[in-house]
Amino acid sequence: MTERAARGSRIPARVRIMGWFVLLMTAGLATVVLLVSVSEFAAVDNRINRALEQDVSEFRTFAAIGTDQGGRAIGDPWVLFDRHLRTQYIHEAEVLLGVVDTGTQLDALKQVDQSVKHVRIDQPLLRQVVDTPGGTGTIATAGGDLRFLRVDVVAPGSPGGRAWFVAGYFTGRLRGDAAGTVRTLLWVSLVALVLAAGVSWLVAGRILAPVRTVRQAAADLTEDDLTHRIPVHGRDDIAALAEQFNAMLDRLERAFSTRRQFLDDAGHELRTPITIIRGHLEVMGDDPAERAEVVRLCTDELDRMARIVDDLLLLAKAEQPDFLRPERVSVPELTSDIDAKARAIADRRWTLESVGEGDAVLDPQRVTQAVLQLAQNAVQQTAAGALIRVGSSIEGDTVSFWVADSGPGVPGEHAERIFERFVRGDGGERNGAGLGLAIVKAIAEAHHGRAWFRSDQGAGATFGVALPVGAVADQSEVT
Known part of the structure; x- marks a missing residue:
């Protein structure tokens, strides 16, 4: 066993209990916050993706059935975009674009929510949107990240021959709301952790109170006073500990009482034969008959002392668990x-x-x-x-x-x-x-x-x- 293991921990049991409880609570709350965070941001992403797909689907439906006053399919992308955007109701942080390549630059019809109206949609931004492979992606803007879904439009009437319908969402505001929810949950978790630490400190104190009582009782024990007992309340493990400690004190009290009784009895009963033997030896003369009588008397007293010692040892042993062989x-x-x-x-x-x-x-x-x-x-x-x-x-x-x-x-x-x-x-x-x-x-x-x-x-x-x-x-x- 190492010296460290022999010394044991110096941290009080109450602190260790609270520490383990707080550690478990921290792990549990951290897991909850992480799961909620992932769930919230995933919900935002799903909401944005569904909205983009719905906008694009509505445009495709309109483009397939849209006609001009003569009943012919609308060939001018500007007209197509204008009529479609007039029928749309946009959501928070949403933007709908009809982009046309004029041959020299990209022009766009825009329908932008008021919350992101200040964001400038310029040529570099439009070029990045229409040139992104796959028709979808996320680009950084002055108003935050813009996630978009693009659909190509046949535009024979446009100088450049190309046009695109773009549905986009500025994700910053929506993800910010999700981040706020996570922050709120984090603060609530911290408050709950502090309260849990306080409660665990109080509960650990109440649980360990009988243990402290046992420790104090053990510290107060002396050979002269073994009468102190610990009150037993309930039937849990702590009550069982108190009962076992009281039973140990009962055994100790009986053992010390037996020892004191043995010493008192031995001192009380052996003093007389010792005095008798000493007295006879002190006055013993040189006469052989007198010597023989003194030896006989001393032998009788020694035999009586031996019987007394045997009886006292028997009485002392009667307190031991192996006294009987039933x-x-x-x-x-x-x-x-x-x-x-x-x-x-x-x-x-x-x-x-x-x-x-x-x-x-x-x-x-x-x-x-x-x-x-x-x-x-x-x-x-x-x-x-x-x-x-x-x-x-x-x-x-x-x-x-x-x-x-x-x-x-x-x-x-x-x-x-x-x-x-x-x-x-x-x-x-x-x-x-x-x-x-x-x-x-x-x-x-x-x-x-x-x-x-x-x-x-x-x-x-x-x-x-x-x-x-x-x-x-x-x-x-x-x-």
Whole structure:
């Protein structure tokens, strides 16, 4: 890629839009003016040619049937021309000539329109008319171009033996009218072009306004403020752009929120084991038994730190699109597998009380992880040999998995915070790490479902997840 291509154009989009619009308008108007100009001048030429042909045709008809007082054909060209011209009505810029060669010069009877009466028709002009080959042509005069059509007349009575009838038009005035029409059209086109440029500038501004809003919103974004959104109006491409930009901001906000949450949680939870380890190491003496106890305590804290880091990474990953690997699974088989794994956690009276019948699209490993976490919580709240029930069900388009214990239950004032991170002990969390139920909630929400619980004070608690049967079918090919 060249440096110029890498830099891109410095011309604003609004100017480019207006420029292209004006360029297209200019090309279109120029084409129209050109076509009108050609059409107007062609119409003038056709009008003149038809008029000349009509004048010549009328003369020929008159010459063929014209007679003198004795009923004989008129042989004198002067008489013929005089009688014919008396019957003619000439048009603007028109001239009719009867030219006779007298042997020494050319004489002519004339019928000229008042608009060109001032034009002098002299010997050189007449000679040029009668000597032009083909009987037609255009010659330059003091009054402008003269287009003529000539017809030879038999003139035995004239000294020179030659005579001609000439019909002519001074084209300057008629072509000037056509040129005026073209000039008017040209000025109208220029005015229209200026108006079009102004309109295109305003329209381009309105079209690009949402784009400028997007650009301004992007410029105003900071890591500390990702809450700004662009208003969406209509359903056109610009509205789609605004929607996509807002969706991108939503993803960015979630990503930054996840990162901040991870950093806050890590700083909050890892500070205590680090402090414990440092304190024990600082006061550790030389006694071997004491050293062994300190090593044991430090190892326990390091193991707890490792579990906390793993849980925090899991929660952070729950925001990623590849967190789940959904597939179509048999709910009875999955429930049976979860029950078998839960029984290995601790010595309790495990009971499989219900099994849902049917298939569901979900990530079996994540669902198993969530339900076993609930089972671990239930173990922590019960004594050896206590009853713990595991079950599943399918109702409509929802599949549920749950674990019910016979422990002390959850106090009502802690119900709203039960699935929050690092809430434990009297705060309402039922496991010691403070992340177990938060992980369950994250897995449920990744499936577009929810985590739930029911509890009566002193009568145990039931925790579970409710997931749409086909919640993530669009994220993977289901076999």
